[in-house]
Amino acid sequence: MLVLCAAGAGALAWSFAPHRLAVTTGVQNWTLPPPRPPEAMRMGVFHTGALSAPAALTYRGGGLEPRELGMDVVVVEHPQGVLFFDAGLGRDAQTHAQTVPWPARLGATPSPDPDGALVDQLSGASLRPESIMGVILTHAHWDHVSGLADLPQVPVWVSSEERAFIESGAAATTLARQLGVQRYQTYDFDDGPYWGFERSHDVFGDGSVVLVPAGGHTQGSTLAFIHTPDGLSYALIGDLAWQREGVELPAERPWLLRHWVDEDAAAVRRLLVHLHLLHRAMPQLIIVPAHDRRVMATLPPATRQRALRGH
Numbered sequence: 001m002l003v004l005c006a007a008g009a010g011a012l013a014w015s016f017a018p019h020r021l022a023v024t025t026g027v028q029n030w031t032l033p034p035p036r037p038p039e040a041m042r043m044g045v046f047h048t049g050a051l052s053a054p055a056a057l058t059y060r061g062g063g064l065e066p067r068e069l070g071m072d073v074v075v076v077e078h079p080q081g082v083l084f085f086d087a088g089l090g091r092d093a094q095t096h097a098q099t100v101p102w103p104a105r106l107g108a109t110p111s112p113d114p115d116g117a118l119v120d121q122l123s124g125a126s127l128r129p130e131s132i133m134g135v136i137l138t139h140a141h142w143d144h145v146s147g148l149a150d151l152p153q154v155p156v157w158v159s160s161e162e163r164a165f166i167e168s169g170a171a172a173t174t175l176a177r178q179l180g181v182q183r184y185q186t187y188d189f190d191d192g193p194y195w196g197f198e199r200s201h202d203v204f205g206d207g208s209v210v211l212v213p214a215g216g217h218t219q220g221s222t223l224a225f226i227h228t229p230d231g232l233s234y235a236l237i238g239d240l241a242w243q244r245e246g247v248e249l250p251a252e253r254p255w256l257l258r259h260w261v262d263e264d265a266a267a268v269r270r271l272l273v274h275l276h277l278l279h280r281a282m283p284q285l286i287i288v289p290a291h292d293r294r295v296m297a298t299l300p301p302a303t304r305q306r307a308l309r310g311h
Contacts (some may be wrong), residue, residue, distance in 0.1 A: 035227035044302030046088065049113050070292070070296050074086070121302070141173070142175040211224050
């Protein structure tokens with residue numbers, strides 16, 4: 001028994017050791033017509049909370065240095081409408097955190113941002129809830145939907161696959177169901193291939209915001225490419241990786257963490273390699289994991305921007 005316990009402990013420790021995913025293929029046929037974002041388009045970020053964790057818990061090979069894991073919301077203001085990506089922490093986040101399966105409760109609950117929940121920060125960005133075209137969920141875990149509780153009239157966009165995941169009764173989507181399945185508006189990936197992804201959805205028809213299916217972390221996770229008029233391009237990758245090293249190395253989460261949080265770890269690995277190749281081919285593409293505050297902090301604060309519609 002002692003030998004078995006020692007072997008198990010050794011295997012668990014090994015799962016935190018540095019290990020880069022195999023990258024064996026190259027980039028082919030990923031050239032696309034240039035996007036046409038309107039000059040009036042703006043992009044920014046709201047910070048709604050954060051927690052600290054050692055890098056070792058966020059990707060294989062990370063050290064013991066603390067990393068700030070943000071609960072952030074990206075906003076795109078486009079002449080056709082205002083979009084949020086995820087909803088961050090809501091006013092009742094402490095209660096919402098209790099809806100997650102017990103392993104996730106072993107970690108610390110994120111601390112709210114001093115500026116408050118997403119809804120409390122809208123006025124500082126000259127936004128009203130009724131001006132929001134929709135909240136696009138990268139996926140339906142509690143820390144991405146909590147803020148929806150404070151925005152009951154705002155449409156919530158999910159892929160058809162993610163809506164099915166919510167309705168399946170999966171424990172990880174308990175809060176998403178409590179907030180009301182009837183709120184969710186589904187979209188399909190009805191456009192053609194995009195940067196190596198077989199399907200896509202061009203939200204505004206000008207290439208400025210393009211969604212692609214990225215199932216793995218959850219059944220219907222979505223990845224968003226955003227192209228701004230200043231020539232910058234971003235990939236909002238949700239929780240495919242918690243830190244940018246997941247794509248840059250590439251490296252997956254340690255076994256225990258991915259066992260708890262990923263629905264299909266093999267699919268996540270394939271997507272990380274795909275994004276790694278894409279980033280290698282286009283180093284100007286900024287990879288934005290939902291919880292990497294180092295990256296999110298480089299985005300313009302939404303509260304300092306002028307809303308397009310003058311609200």
